[in-house]
Structure formats: C-alpha cells, structure tokens
Amino acid sequence: MTQTAVSMLRGAVCRVHAASWQPATESWLGDSSSRIELSGQLAGRWLALSGSIQVLDGSAELQLCFLTPAGVVQLPVPTSLKGTLAEVFCIPAGTSQAWLQPLTQPGRFVLDELQWRTLSFWQYQWRLWRRIALFCWRTAKPKRRQAGIDWQLAWRAPAECYRRIGQLRACAPEMDYREWQQRFECLTARQLKTVQQRLPALLGKHRLTLVIVGQKGTSEACWQRSLTSIEQSLGLNAVAVSSLHCLLLATGPEKDAPCRLPRQPCSPDNFQQHLAALDPGQPVLIMPVGVVLAPIALCWWLEVFDASASGWIYSDHDQLDDNGQRTTPHFKPDWSLELARCSHYIGDTLLVKAGVLRQSGWPVANGQGQPPSMQQLVLQLAELPDCSVAHIPAILWHQSSQAAGAMSELRADVVEQHLHRQGIAARVEPNVHGYLDIHYAPASPAPLVSVVIPTRDMLHLLEPCVESVLNRSDYPAVEVLIVDNQSCEPATLDYFTRIVQDARVRVLRYDKPFNYSAINNFAVQQARGELICLLNNDTEVIRPDWLSQMAGQLTQPGVGIVGARLLFADERVQHAGDVIGVGGCASHLHFRLPASAPGYMGRAVLSQDLSAVTAACLLTWRALYLELGGLNETELTVAFNDVDYCLKVREAGWRVLYTPLALLYHYESVSRGKDDNPVKQQRAALEAAYMRARWARQMQGDPFYNPNLNGTAADFRLSAAPRVSKPWQP
Template identity: 35%
Template sequence: MSGTPAAGGGLSRLPYLLTRALYYYRRDGLAVLARQTILFLGLRLPARLVGYDAWRFFYDRLTRSDRRAIRRDIAGLTHRPLMSLVVPPAGETPSCPDRTIRSLQDQLYPHWELLIAGSRPEGMAPDLDDSRIRFLPAAKTRDAVSSRQALLEAAAGEFVAVLDPGDTLSPQALYRVAREADRAPDAGVIYSDEDRIDDAGRHRDPWFKGDWDPDLFLSQNFLGRLCAVRRSLILAAGGLRPGFGGSADHDLLLRVTETLPPDQIRHIPAVLCHRTGGPTFNRAAGPVSKSEAEAARRLILDHLARRSITAEVVPVAASPGRFRLRRPLSDPAPLVSAIIPTRDRVDLLRPCVDGLLDGTDYAPLEIIVIDNGSTDQETLAYLREVERRGVRVLRDDGPFNYAALNNGAVGVARGSILAFLNNDIKVIHRDWLREMVAEACRPEIGAVGAKLYFPNDTLQHAGVVIGLGGVAGHLHLAEPRDSRGYFEDVLLARSVSCVTAACLVMRREPFEAVGGFDEDRLPVAFNDVDLCLKIRERGLRILWTPFAELYHYESASRGSDMAPDKIERFRRDYRIMCEKWGPTLASDPCYSPNRTQDGCGGGLAFPPRAHRPWRAGKRESGKRRT
C-alpha cells in the first residue's frame, strides 16, 4: 500500500537510503535527488515541481549519455527501415515551418525522408537544406485529401507517418519507432503519446495513452500522432478516401487496423510528437458541423459493413460529433440471472430489486437474492413479498463470503448470462441491462462493467486500474457526474483491466472456465479483480460502458474494508493478491505508465514506470510498492 517509508526503519535502513540517494544522483542529478527526498519525507511539493513542465524536466530530457546509448542501440538494430514523414498543406499555405524541419534534422535515427506539399520556399535557410527533404508541388485543383494521398503514394519509406505543419518530434522519436519495429518485426501500426506546443514553445495537455483498444478507436482516433503505418498496408487499404474531411485519417486507420491482430498494433508510452493543433478533449466540446458529424458516422457504418456487424450507430450526447454502437440482442434474448447477496438492510435491497422488477426493460430475467443471515423482520417480510413475484430467495446463514455466495448462486442459476449485483445498487435508466448484455454476448468480451455513481452524483466506478493504490483502484473516483475524464475516457466505451462486481455482467461460459470467484483465498476483497485477471489470461477483454448508469451506495450494507474490525482481513487479501499476481500488478495495459498509481490516479507519475529501452532494460521506477 502507498505510504511514507520514513515512518519507520531507523538506522537499519540507512545503507539502503544512501544507496537509493546515490542512484538518483548518478542517474538524474541533484535536482531529481532533491525532489525524491522531499517526496520521501512526505512534504508538499511546490506547484512548479508537480506539473507537466517539471515532469518533462525530470523525465523527458535526453542526457549526453542517453544520446550515446541510443546511437549504440541504433547501430545494433537488425533492421533499420526508412521512415517517411509527410507534411500536407495547411489550408491555403503549402509550407512546412522551420521548426518541423529542424526537429527532423535533430533525430538520432538518421534513416528518414520528409515529403512536404508545396514548392521549395525562396530564401530557405541554408542549414535547412537537406537531401532527405523532398518538396512535391501540389496541384491547385487538388483538395486536402487528394494532396495528402499524393504524398503517401510518393513516400519511399517502409513506414509512413503524417505530421501537421508546425508539429515537432522528440529527438528519440524515430529511433523509438525503429526499435519497436525491430522488436516486433510484424508490427503494422506503431503509435506514441503526444502533447501540444504553442508558439512560445510551451508544452501542455500530454496525452498518455493506453495500449490498443478497438472499441475506443471506433469512437475516437486516439492513435493521433506520432502514428507510423507500414506503407504496404496503406496501399492495400486503398489510401485516403475522399468525402471524409477531417475524419479521413481515422477512416484510413480503421481500414488498416481491422485487418491486423492486436499484437501488430504497438504502443510506445512516450511523448514523441508535439502538436500545434490536435485534440482538446479535456475541455467542453465545441460545435461540430453537420458534415463533420456525418463523416464520423459514415466511417463507422462502413466499418460495420466490411466486418458484417449489425449495430445501430448513435451519437454520444455528451460529446458532439462522436458516435457509439448500440448492438442488437439475439432473438430470443438470452436468459439473464441477476444475483444479489444481501443481509438485512431492506432500505437498500428494496430499491435494488424493485429496480429490476419494475425499472428494467429486459426479458427474460431471473432474479436470485442470496439471504446471508437476515434477522430484521421488515427485510424478511420483503423477501417473502418478492418471492411471490417470482424472485428466487436462497438462504445461507454462514459467515459472509461474497465469493462463495455468488458461486453457489451460479450453481443453481438457469441463465446463460450472469449479472452480479450488490444489494446497494439502484437503477437509473431502464435500458441499462440491455446495454450490458448486448456487449457481454460478444465472443471476445469476457465481462462488462457499468458507470456507477455515489448518491451525491459523483463517480464511483469508471473502470478499475491495476496497480492503482497498490493492487487495484477505481479511476476518476468522486469526480463530478458530468466530468469528461481524461481525454473523454468516461464518455466512451473502452477496454479496462478490471471492473467492479458491484455491477458486472458476463457469459456463464468464461465464468465457469476460470473457476468463478476465488472463495477459498479471496472471500471478500479483490475477488472481482482476481476474476477479471483470470478472464484476461484467457485472451478475453474486459469492457466498461458509460451507457449503463446506476447508483451504488458502496459497501453500505456490510461497511468499509478499512473499518478497524476488517482491516487485518483486507491486508491479508492484499498480500494474497501480490503473491498470486506479482508483476501483473505493476502495469496495466489500459493505463499509461506515465500516469500515477497513487490515490485515485490520473495525475503524472513521479517517476514514470515507462521503460527506456536504451538503458539496458532498466526502468524508471524500480520495484513496485507493496
């Protein structure tokens, strides 16, 4: 668990602390050593030391030794592909700013070419004259998409990436792409993190991305910049298509990626491109023209047609210009068994069960309530009442074991779809279960989680991040209900590593295949995390959808795991998870190693956990906290 190690240890820890201090000093210098010392002592850092400028200063600079190591690594690559960078015209100005060219000339990887739409400018600075730069005069009759396509066709490189005029690359950018291609020779698409840079050279809005996520990519082109694609795949896909305007890149990348297995779409967790324009998803969405919205919708419709997928494409109300899928249910719809453990607290149970009986548009639905030793007469009377309405009530008076209660109910449930619900869940919209079941029926999806709110309309669940707070934690916890999250991640369906079993829907088959919940070692805490990790081990994805919304009065009936009488059990479960999953808990493929694992997450990681490949396999962060 996170905490300040200075609280104990005494003089016995002094040799270790001195060794760590020497490590930070030798690796990063006195400034980083000072910062780490302040953090170790638990002192509050000044704002200038916790923002993105500070993060870049400490972790995004290349030292002279770094540059030497990168050059040695480049010399050792088994294959050094030519990289083609293309800069299309920006409106009526067919030119490429000097800073874009200089950033290419500063690349540590020398095997590149730059294709610029437009004629060579008169009076071009002599130091910008480079044989690797080609100017392609653009015909005045060409539209923007045709001009971009002409550049792609003229490119000679094995990989092609598009830059907008004014964009710049980190000096390590093309080396990182080449090294990833060397590491994964079958890679077809390689993309990186990015940020924005203004005219004064100030950096902001870092976009630290997760690994490849086909569901998120349907709604959002998160590949962005830098994104290098094999030229052969671009040509095989037919290149850019007219009629898609600003969505033309998204359309092309969708046609490319849908032909590739996931392991051929590679993510480099490093800011390699600094954009002059680009996404502003952390702010309120601005107006989107009708033609832009229609193009975004049409590229999804075309994708569905190519893949023979039946679904309705509907707008995302909270994000104008974005769309998502509403998948149909089979006919007849599968039987869902909703399983709800409970003990007393009829004030919580009644809204939960009534919401299923009267507030949920789904059939056929089997409701199973597991009564774990209720003694309250009002609760017992309510259970008799709902039994008369068809609810199955199972009685188990043994000690509370959440995992065993649910496993036992699955054993008698009749449904092919299982919906695990806490008794403190309250339905908001009638279509929530239909939405989750439609996603859970997909063969590649192992489990589906919902968007949950506390009673005060703040976020309780928007996906679970592995390693957050130690073992796992909820991202965006207690943010406002209308929060846009991090680059709209709370507005769009996306892959996550885990979801809470407070509201979890899945097919019976994968549940039984992984042995259900671990009732022997994890009777109360972390059994949902463990279940999701077992499902992922079988190659299935965990999906979180914001289009199924419910209230969750978290742990209202049994109390918090942090209560004095339960903390020892929680610590035991914590240790079991660390022993069972070990290194898996150190990194979450859906959550960037450049984002913090402290608290509720989302902030910058000081230090990042991202790997610097030229440093002989060493990582930025050392061992994971336990």
C-alpha cells in the same frame, strides 16, 4: 489566539482555530477556504511540521505559505496514503507571516494533532539526511533512477533530493509539467551520444519513409515546422538524412519549404502506387503537417520497430500552445479498440509497416478534396486480422493548434462505416463532451440475464434495488436471484414472501457464514440465464437502458465482461473502471470525480478496454464464469474476488470492457460495512497478499494506465517516478 469561521460545502458551518507553538491535540474540521495561522518568530529559521489529515471530500493537497517582502511563497506539503505529514522546511528570509492551506480544491478535511516548531541548522540537517539515507537504503536502484534520485544529487543538492523524495508520497501536489519535462525527458550527454550513434544504423537497416499529410490551404509555416523537426530528429548526420524518404501527401498544392530531405509529392489517388514500390516490411511514419517531432522520436520508434513484430506503433503526445509552449500531455493507455472507436485517442502520428498500410487500403478517396482521415486509418488498421499494435509510453510528437484540422476530426460516419464493415449493428451518436457514444444492439432474441443479488436483511437497500431492476429497466429478458444469506428481520422475510409472487424473481437460501465469492458461485450454479449480472444490493438503476447497453457490448466478439459506471448518492463517481497495481492491488479510476466531468482524456465518460471492473455491477457469460471456476471462494472470500475474476478472463484471451452508458447508484459497502476491526483488517491483508502473489506480473504495470502517471494513487496525475524503460538506458 485567533479564530476563523469558515463555511463547509452545502452550507454547513465549522470552525478552525489558529494554533500556537504548543502541540495541538484537538481536531479541526474545515473546507478549502480554511487557513491555519502559524504564529511566532519565523524569519531565518527552519521549521518542522507534523500531524495527520483525513480528507472527507476532494483531494489532500496541503500547502505551506510564507508571506515575504517579495510576495507569497507556496511550498507543497506531501502526506502518506493514510494522511500522515512529517516534513521540514527552510523558512524564506524576511517571512512575516506563515499559514497552512489544507486544500487547494473544493472539499472538506479533518486535521488532527498538528504540531510545528523551529529547528536549529543541525536539527534541520539531521532530519534532511535521515530521510535521504533511509530512502536510498530501502528503495531499489531502478525506482531511485526513475525518480531522478541518487547519491550525487544528495551531496550536490540535499534539499532538492529531500523534495523529490516527498513527491513520491501518496498525497503530494502534482508536479508542474515543465518541471516534469526537465526531470525526465532531458538526455545526458552520454545518452545523446548513444542516440546519435544508433539512429544511422537503424535507418540503414530499416529505410524509413515519412508521409506528411497536408490539406489545401496549409500554411508554409506549418510545413516548415514539421520538416525542421524531422531534420532536428535526424541531427546533422548525412547518412541518416540520405536514408530517409519523404512523401508529401496533400489534397492541395503544398508549399515548397526549404528542406534538405529527399521528398516527393503525391495525392490520395496515387498513394497506394507509391506504397507498392516499398518493401512490405519497411517502416512508414505518418504525420499531419504542423506536427512537431521530439528530438528522440525517430530513434525510439525505430528501436521499438526493430525489436517487435508489431504491424503498427503509436506513442503519447502533447499540445503546443500559440507561444510554442508544451501543454496538456496525453499519456495514453495501451491499445483499446473500444476507446479508439469512441475518441480517436491514438492521435494522428503513427508508424506502420508498408505492407500493413497497403493492406488497409488507406487513404480512401472521397472525391471531394477532403484530406485523408487519420481516425479512418486507425480503424482500418484495427480491422486487419492478426495485426498487433505496440504503444510507446513517451511523448514523441507535439500537436500544434494550427495542425489540427479536418484530418484530425472525430467523425461518427467514419465509425459507422467501420462497424458496418465488421458486421456490427450499432448506433453512433456524439455526446455532450465532444466524443462518441456507441449503442450496440443486443442479440435477437435477447438472451436471458440472471441478476444475482446477495443480501442479509438491509431491506431499505434491497427493495429499491430490486424494484429498479424489475420496473425501471427496459431489457426484456431478466430473472432476479436474491440470495438470502441468513436474513432474520421479519420485514425482510415478509418481503421475500411477497416478491417471489413475481414470476421473474427467485429467493435462494444460503445458510452459511458470509463469503461473497461462495454466495455468488452458489447462485450462478442455479441460474437459468445465458448471461450473469452480479449486482450489489446497495445499488439502484438510473438509466433504464443500463442492462441493454451492457448486453449489447457483451455480445460483441471476444468480450467476456462488461462493467458499469456507478455514482455515489451525491452525484460523484464511485466506479469508472479499475486499475491494477496502483495504490495497492487495485483502485477505482476517477474516484469521487463529479459526474458531469469527463475525466482524464475523457475516459470517465468513454467505453474502453480495462484490466478489471467491480462486481458491484458486472455482466458476464454464465458458461465462461463456470469454465473459469467463478469467484475465488477460498482465498478471496470478501475483497478482490471481482478483480481476480476479471484477470482470469483476460488471461483466457477475453476482453473486459467498461461502459459509462450503464449508469447506477452505488452506496459502496453499506450493507457489509468497512474493514474497521482487527479481524477484518487481517483478512483484507491476506487477500491483498494473495493477489500480489497470484498476479505479480500484472501488478507491475497495468496496460490501461500509462506508466508516466502517478503510481501511488490512480488519479491520472504526473508521476514523480515514471516507470518507463528507454531504449538507450542500460
């Protein structure tokens, strides 16, 4: 037996022992450099691997590696949400060495009861088919179809079917984007025929005008690339081609690329005149030169346009590298005004009703020969009253590196002009990640904020929390309500006596069993502030302007809740907003992400609309809180009460925002403890069941988490079973 010493993160040392063919009952503690050798005769056999892994830091992405004459073969080892692994593998011919790599990214893990043994062919087949049969029996047909799994695949390629089922487990290595495209974007012959039949009818019903936006110096290749993709999206149908009108909107002379499409040049100065000639309900597709449309793009856009009353529609997109390969998919959330202000996440290609586009006044002539700003278009559309927006969760266009230019830039001055038109006082600044931070000015005079902090003893947490609110916050109007839930330690009681000498602090006695919802409701009833901040006692202020930032956002029109960015003590993200229905009832977004990382599409560091935020630090209106009944103190005494309140606020027509500009530490459930005994676990299960019943529709899909992303964990990885309905599917 060999022994390998590895270094854990932060300099500690641990040991990982290589195992023999006998079952291993010891636990191994290691980091991402750990490697567990599998000894024995491996070539030409089948292998069963079982055990459990607990990831202390990082993410579990196990790999089983085989050394063959052709090189190292790496196979992913999926695990359940609880870390259980039970997989079978076909060992490549010529294998001379095999090992298990527990982590592919920096982190630490504990591996328990790892066992492996070779199987006969029939043992391997039995395990393979047992999982396939159980999956098909237990899984509804829509989900099987989403994952590309059916009995035909099972009979034709059982090993591939088994692999796809493994990709659906909670902790499975992310699918390669190229494989994802092949699995979920390729049309069958029947689907392609349906698209080809539907498109001419849709174009006949809704005569489409295409606006290709160029700028001075645009190459002929860029024009040709866009025009060719439009022709391919139309197919060879002459009726479809004749039903399309193309406007070339350019600030300089465009190249006369060969194209069958009827087209007409125009400029920003006379563009509105061209719009006036169109029917107000006619669709207009706007795209920058160099953008490549997906073959299904026009059909899908027009299907959604035909079925909805939306004023404008946007879709997901990805990037084209210098070799023309698709990379970096942008799977976007549904419409978020706040995120559009900070990042222009919508992109540069969208479908707009002609009347809506004319009403927006775009493009604004700048007199300097600059191309029209697509960011400006999105914000001008957002300003129109009663103009709804639809999002298609599919990659319908590809952004070329040559297409990105001045029209795609994220500009602070465009956002400032937009806010000025809306009568909103704010300061817009670029941040270190290349996005924009918007500092909203709170109302004047500043409304009183009642900060509610429940506690039971835990003075070592409570005192720095209260001190940071009182002495490290720049907000001028604060009262702190400490809600004492049966504290008994002399030091805590003495602190209460001392702290109330500060006129800004009151201690409220709640002498009943712990009920987080009831405790907060009790305090809010006695609060004097117009705004209520629910704050855990295991938090601590980092940014002095945290409350000013939250109050500034809350006082914007239609905002009912604002949540904060919370960090663990080791500078990793504890909370950057919540997602509903993924990984259970609700999960934190960007959980354990390094604080310096921007996250998926920059969303960890951007203000945005969300379905929910945590009440560890939550700001809301007192009147709204009381109107909606506050937190649910009957069914949700401990968990999910904050999520439930957020969903009630959204149901009442208010917005829920997350801001990264309010920054605090959170030591997560230190004071209450974890749900680690049968009584707590039963209570947690009942609360989760209530949430799934009460918010069943919302659990089906969070509008701010794209259905093409992982549905078993909120990690923004590609989903192995996208939850997307395509118009041509039955």
